[in-house]
Amino acid sequence: xxxxxxxxxxxxxxxxxxxxxxxxxxxxxxxxxxxxxxxxxxxxxxxxxxxxxxxxxxxxxxxxxxxxxxxxxxxxxxxxxxxxxxxxxxxxxxxxxxxxxxxxxxxxxxxxxxxxxxxxxxxxxxxxxxxxxxxxxxxxxxxxxxxxxxxxxxxxxxxxxxxxxxxxxxxxxxxxxxxxxxxxxxxxxxxxxxxxxxxxxxxxxxxxxxxxxxxxxxxxxxxxxxxxxxxxxxxxxxxxxxxxxxxxxxxxxxxxxxxxxxxxxxxxxxxxxxxxxxxxxxxxxxxxxxxxxxxxxxxxxxxxxxxxxxxxxxxxxxxxxxxxxxxxxxxxxxxxxxxxxxxxxxxxxxxxxxxxxxxxxxxxxxxxxxxxxxxxxxxxxxxxxxxxxxxxxxxxxxxxxxxxxxxxxxxxxxxxxxxxxxxxxxxxxxxxxxxxxxxxxxxxxxxxxxxxxxxxxxxxxxxxxxxxxxxxxxxxxxxxxxxxxxxxxxxxxxxxxxxxxxxxxxxxxxxxxxxxxxxxxxxxxxxxxxxxxxxxxxxxxxxxxxxxxxxxxxxxxxxxxxxxxxxxxxx
Amino acid sequence: xxxxxxxxxxxxxxxxxxxxxxxxxxxxxxxxxxxxxxxxxxxxxxxxxxxxxxxxxxxxxxxxxxxxxxxxxxxxxxxxxxxxxxxxxxxxxxxxxxxxxxxxxxxxxxxxxxxxxxxxxxxxxxxxxxxxxxxxxxxxxxxxxxxxxxxxxxxxxxxxxxxxxxxxxxxxxxxxxxxxxxxxxxxxxxxxxxxxxxxxxxxxxxxxxxxxxxxxxxxxxxxx
Numbered sequence: 146x147x148x149x150x151x152x153x154x155x156x157x158x159x160x161x162x163x164x165x166x167x168x169x170x171x172x173x174x175x176x177x178x179x180x181x182x183x184x185x186x187x188x189x190x191x192x193x194x195x196x197x198x199x200x201x202x203x204x205x206x207x208x209x210x211x212x213x214x215x216x217x218x219x220x221x222x223x224x225x226x227x228x229x230x231x232x233x234x235x236x237x238x239x240x241x242x243x244x245x246x247x248x249x250x251x252x253x254x255x256x257x258x259x260x261x262x263x264x265x266x267x268x269x270x271x272x273x274x275x276x277x278x279x280x281x282x283x284x285x286x287x288x289x290x291x292x293x294x295x296x297x298x299x300x301x302x303x304x305x306x307x308x309x310x311x312x313x314x315x316x317x318x319x320x321x322x323x324x325x326x327x328x329x330x331x332x333x334x335x336x337x338x339x340x341x342x343x344x345x346x347x348x349x350x351x352x353x354x355x356x357x358x359x360x361x362x363x364x365x366x367x368x369x370x371x372x373x374x375x376x377x378x379x380x381x382x383x384x385x386x387x388x389x390x391x392x393x394x395x396x397x398x399x400x401x402x403x404x405x406x407x408x409x410x411x412x413x414x415x416x417x418x419x420x421x422x423x424x425x426x427x428x429x430x431x432x433x434x435x436x437x438x439x440x441x442x443x444x445x446x447x448x449x450x451x452x453x454x455x456x457x458x459x460x461x462x463x464x465x466x467x468x469x470x471x472x473x474x475x476x477x478x479x480x481x482x483x484x485x486x487x488x489x490x491x492x493x494x495x496x497x498x499x500x501x502x503x504x505x506x507x508x509x510x511x512x513x514x515x516x517x518x519x520x521x522x523x524x525x526x527x528x529x530x531x532x533x534x535x536x537x538x539x540x541x542x543x544x545x546x547x548x549x550x551x552x553x554x555x556x557x558x559x560x561x562x563x564x565x566x567x568x569x570x571x572x573x574x575x576x577x578x579x580x581x582x583x584x585x586x587x588x589x590x591x592x593x594x595x596x597x598x599x600x601x602x603x604x605x606x607x608x609x610x611x612x613x614x615x616x617x618x619x620x621x622x623x624x625x626x627x628x629x630x631x632x633x634x635x636x637x638x639x640x641x642x643x644x645x646x647x648x649x650x651x652x653x654x655x656x657x658x659x660x661x662x663x664x665x666x667x668x669x670x671x672x673x674x675x676x677x678x679x680x681x682x683x684x685x686x687x688x689x690x691x692x693x694x695x696x697x698x699x700x701x702x703x704x705x706x707x708x709x710x711x712x713x714x715x716x
Numbered sequence: 717x718x719x720x721x722x723x724x725x726x727x728x729x730x731x732x733x734x735x736x737x738x739x740x741x742x743x744x745x746x747x748x749x750x751x752x753x754x755x756x757x758x759x760x761x762x763x764x765x766x767x768x769x770x771x772x773x774x775x776x777x778x779x780x781x782x783x784x785x786x787x788x789x790x791x792x793x794x795x796x797x798x799x800x801x802x803x804x805x806x807x808x809x810x811x812x813x814x815x816x817x818x819x820x821x822x823x824x825x826x827x828x829x830x831x832x833x834x835x836x837x838x839x840x841x842x843x844x845x846x847x848x849x850x851x852x853x854x855x856x857x858x859x860x861x862x863x864x865x866x867x868x869x870x871x872x873x874x875x876x877x878x879x880x881x882x883x884x885x886x887x888x889x890x891x892x893x894x895x896x897x898x899x900x901x902x903x904x905x906x907x908x909x910x911x912x913x914x915x916x917x918x919x920x921x922x923x924x925x926x927x928x929x930x931x932x933x934x935x936x937x938x939x940x
Contacts (some may be wrong), residue, residue, distance in 0.1 A: 351733075
């Protein structure tokens with residue numbers, strides 16, 4: 146097998162890997178800015194320099210040439226090479242900055258050049274704290290700058306598009322953003338304009354940067370030049386906690402991180418998962434952060450004498466149970482493609498326990514929305530999970546007929562909005578008691594609901610979602626809800642201060658806590674109030690039961706799913 | 717560049733400029749299309765021909781506003797953004813409307829030493845405009861440029877991305893302006909490098925009659 150020597154240690158390799166990626170794969174740190182594993186290699190930041198040499202061999206005999214001491218002679222390339230574009234070949238000797246003073250000096254000098262026209266506005270920059278330029282300048286850069294002239298001033302706060310704002314001064318012209326639009330999203334909306342000290346990325350005149358994946362350039366940007374129009378100046382990185390989760394605006398289930406401060410989701414960033422979304426996230430997933438903060442209900446409510454009144458969870462569940470018992474066999478349950486598998490499974494169990502029937506789940510198809518990449522026609526995250534539980538989409542006519550014929554004594558809706566989805570009309574439900582688990586106060590079914598139970602969204606619950614390709618992925622809570630202690634709820638995504646701070650310097654506070662509960666907590670409460678034998682066992686055990694019961698969920702336990710998800714057998 | 721060092725501000729270009737050409741004007745003729753197709757066939761990818769095509773478009777339309785760049789992109793089948801990036805990279809592609817004759821006066825090191833700025837300011841006074849501006853009658857645009865690679869015959873200027881005018885004195889500048897006003901472009905001047913003179917049998921530069929200063933080899937006496 147071919148081998149190379151990097152910093153005196155020999156590594157074996159197959160094929161023709163690029164040196165930078167090879168080093169990153171083997172845990173050798175090489176500073177770099179422009180290189181990104183999924184895009185072409187322009188080698189224009191010049192930061193990943195290395196010294197490459199080869200053993201000298203006698204041309205005629207092929208024997209190694211040796212010096213007087215018998216050590217093999219290494220012939221180095223006359224200049225340092227960029228490791229991102231350097232293809233490994235057998236027998237090469239490579240020195241990174243760890244063993245070569247020349248490389249370390251070159252990288253230090255290069256950083257001095259990159260910082261010549263870079264404004265030192267880290268104290269107000271969104272990227273500060275997770276900025277490759279900042280980190281590498283601290284680790285490898287010079288202590289000061291010898292540039293004593295005025296720095297170039299380039300356009301600031303330029304709205305490239307509806308969601309991306311450019312600060313051209315900070316740009317180091319790595320061209321990651323333009324390569325993204327050219328090679329990955331293929332919208333061709335960005336280009337580097339002008340030349341030399343004046344250049345920066347820009348849209349051509351008359352074009353806005355409005356493609357549906359535009360915000361990916363914000364994550365790609367190794368400095369703070371491209372920022373989110375929404376998240377700009379909202380929070381510092383270290384004030385937020387992040388939790389690995391998935392997005393729920395479509396059926397792709399792209400992996401993401403929810404970033405939270407003071408129990409508000411402030412931004413959504415992609416999380417690498419080669420099996421689902423690689424490094425990318427559509428803008429619709431990122432802009433959905435508002436759904437976790439706005440129009441959230443204030444607690445359970447019960448309708449008495451025509452008006453909603455706040456109630457305790459126990460009272461609301463007891464009232465719901467009374468309505469269900471009153472309806473008996475005529476209780477109709479609607480599952481939800483927004484709710485995780487655990488909640489839908491418990492709904493099926495609850496329906497069986499009270500003698501009712503699950504009609505199916507509400508489908509949220511939007512034909513033409515999908516693009517064959519990370520956006521899908523299906524606008525709900527868990528339709529596949531519902532199908533795998535043996536549920537089918539509910540037909541509007543069928544449901545209306547059933548309601549008109551009086552076959553429905555009570556309607557139990559999990560995490561959805563049948564009125565808003567156009568499945569039934571508000572008038573149809575006027576005579577029927579409706580129990581509703583809802584995320585938002587804008588839910589149109591609320592007007593007809595008799596019991597309203599606020600439900601925890603994907604950012605607040607623990608659960609499993611199955612994407613359209615049959616990949617089961619679990620989520621952990623990103624933000625706290627009222628009644629759930631941050632650190633006691635072991636699954637919670639933690640911030641740096643959570644991990645390392647004392648109780649006195651935590652950044653988060655108790656504001657913006659929403660009085661809602663996950664379905665796997667409320668459904669057993671309702672069941673017990675209805676007098677059924679229903680154990681409250683938490684989502685982990687519920688999911689294990691699902692995996693054992695349903696063949697379509699074989700093996701999908703929390704441990705197996707981990708953070709990357711688990712591909713379920715085809716249905 | 718000197719101005720830029722004193723005040724290094726890069727301004728944002730107009731992002732939604734009003735178009736200069738109407739739809740009917742924006743088209744290449746069949747002959748031009750054949751030319752472009754030939755250029756495209758010379759390169760592995762069509763974007764190789766972008767500079768040729770931009771040049772053709774500049775000769776046809778006089779300058780390259782966004783709608784012309786878009787036309788070039790469409791003709792070549794490459795993204796408009798890429799064409800825009802190339803066009804803004806090179807100063808020889810005019811993004812703004814210029815005068816009929818563009819005078820690029822070199823003020824880089826050698827020309828500056830031999831009076832490049834004097835020449836520039838003389839022309840500024842003569843034409844009644846500042847560097848970077850166009851005369852009111854639209855005849856002349858005066859620009860300060862960086863090294864054009866003719867330091868041997870400094871100070872010099874270039875006319876409309878075309879012929880160089882070497883060893884410009886005030887009298888020659890006057891003559892040049894008069895000639896350009898009369899519609900006569902200066903002739904292309906072939907230059908012999910001093911080190912090649914022996915080989916080529918003496919100084920054979922075509923404008924040698926005008927270049928008194930250049931009659932001897934440029935070697936200082938004290939070095940002998």
